[in-house]
Amino acid sequence: MSQVTPxxxxxxxxxxLNQTRTRxxxxxxxxxxxxxxxxxxxDLIDSAVFPTPVESVSTLGKELADSGFRESVGSTVLNxxxxxxxxxxIGGVLGLLVGLSGFWSRTLSPLIFxxxxxxxxxxxxxxxxxxxxxxxxxxxxxxxxxxLPMFLIMLEGSAAVNRLHLKLAASLQMSYPALLRxxxxxxxxxxxxxxxxxxxxxxxxxxxxAEMFAGTTGLGFELLxxxxxxxxxxxxxxxxxxxxxxxxPTVALKYFELRAKASAR
Numbered sequence: 001m002s003q004v005t006p007x008x009x010x011x012x013x014x015x016x017l018n019q020t021r022t023r024x025x026x027x028x029x030x031x032x033x034x035x036x037x038x039x040x041x042x043d044l045i046d047s048a049v050f051p052t053p054v055e056s057v058s059t060l061g062k063e064l065a066d067s068g069f070r071e072s073v074g075s076t077v078l079n080x081x082x083x084x085x086x087x088x089x090i091g092g093v094l095g096l097l098v099g100l101s102g103f104w105s106r107t108l109s110p111l112i113f114x115x116x117x118x119x120x121x122x123x124x125x126x127x128x129x130x131x132x133x134x135x136x137x138x139x140x141x142x143x144x145x146x147x148l149p150m151f152l153i154m155l156e157g158s159a160a161v162n163r164l165h166l167k168l169a170a171s172l173q174m175s176y177p178a179l180l181r182x183x184x185x186x187x188x189x190x191x192x193x194x195x196x197x198x199x200x201x202x203x204x205x206x207x208x209x210a211e212m213f214a215g216t217t218g219l220g221f222e223l224l225x226x227x228x229x230x231x232x233x234x235x236x237x238x239x240x241x242x243x244x245x246x247x248x249p250t251v252a253l254k255y256f257e258l259r260a261k262a263s264a265r
Contacts, residue, residue: 051233060237069222076207076219077245079135083142084203088196091150095195098151099158100184109155116148121209128214138210138218145206146199153198157191158184193257197250204246 039052051059063069098104124141131137161184174182211220219242226234 051236055233056236056240059233060241063222063234063237072217072219072222073241075135075217076211079139079142079218080204080207080245083139083207084146084200086143087146087150087199087203091147091199092154092192092195095151095154096158096180096184096188099155100161105155105159112148112152112155116152120145120206121213124210124213127210133214133216138207138215141210142203142207146203149202150195150199153191153195154188157188157195161187190257190260193253193260197253197257200249200253201246204242208242 035053041050064073098108120141123144124137127137127141127144131140207218208220208223211218212224213220215221219238223235223238223242226238
């Protein structure tokens with residue numbers, strides 16, 4: 001009778017390294033191609049209006065040396081953290097609870113999906129009317145922008161939880177907190193990470209738009225101010241900064257999401 005030989009640690013580590021390279025190299029190559037295309041395009045145009053990547057990064061460095069600009073960056077990051085945390089917690093909990101209830105899921109799903117299809121920016125005047133100019137309306141709008149997708153993704157994930165497990169828990173008279181902790185939440189970890197990743201991007205978009213429309217500080221306000229003054233180096237530098245702020249948590253969440261899906265198989 002033949003025995004299965006376990007894979008050597010060296011082979012396992014090499015396989016993991018190859019998988020990491022396969023995931024990382026294509027985005028890095030694409031990034032390099034885009035930067036090269038930007039640089040070549042700027043050199044070919046040879047315009048004082050359209051800067052090279054080096055000029056944009058240099059301009060961003062000068063802006064970051066200014067205390068007022070750093071205050072705008074700090075304001076955006078703080079408001080983003082607040083709005084995102086509220087959207088994840090409230091949207092996740094509500095989506096989880098509603099998704100486990102067949103009645104409330106059937107009742108609320110059509111309404112929430114319809115509301116989610118409305119362009120959120122058209123509702124921002126309502127936030128301004130009731131909350132006024134300033135951080136409160138901006139954070140509230142960003143929170144609303146991220147709340148609905150977080151709720152809907154968690155609702156769909158909760159509704160897809162294995163019903164046999166739920167019936168087994170009911171037959172064992174398992175308490176509701178124990179049901180959530182031992183059965184529901186472990187099955188929803190990949191869905192939760194997906195929802196958090198999608199919600200982060202939409203919350204950030206909502207905050208930048210709110211700052212552009214009615215802000216007196218923040219990256220959205222700084223970006224719009226430079227647009228009105230046609231300062232392309234400043235605009236592209238701030239776009240790079242916004243991209244970096246958006247990419248770091250998005251890539252981290254995507255990494256953990258892939259790991260959770262792999263371990264769930």
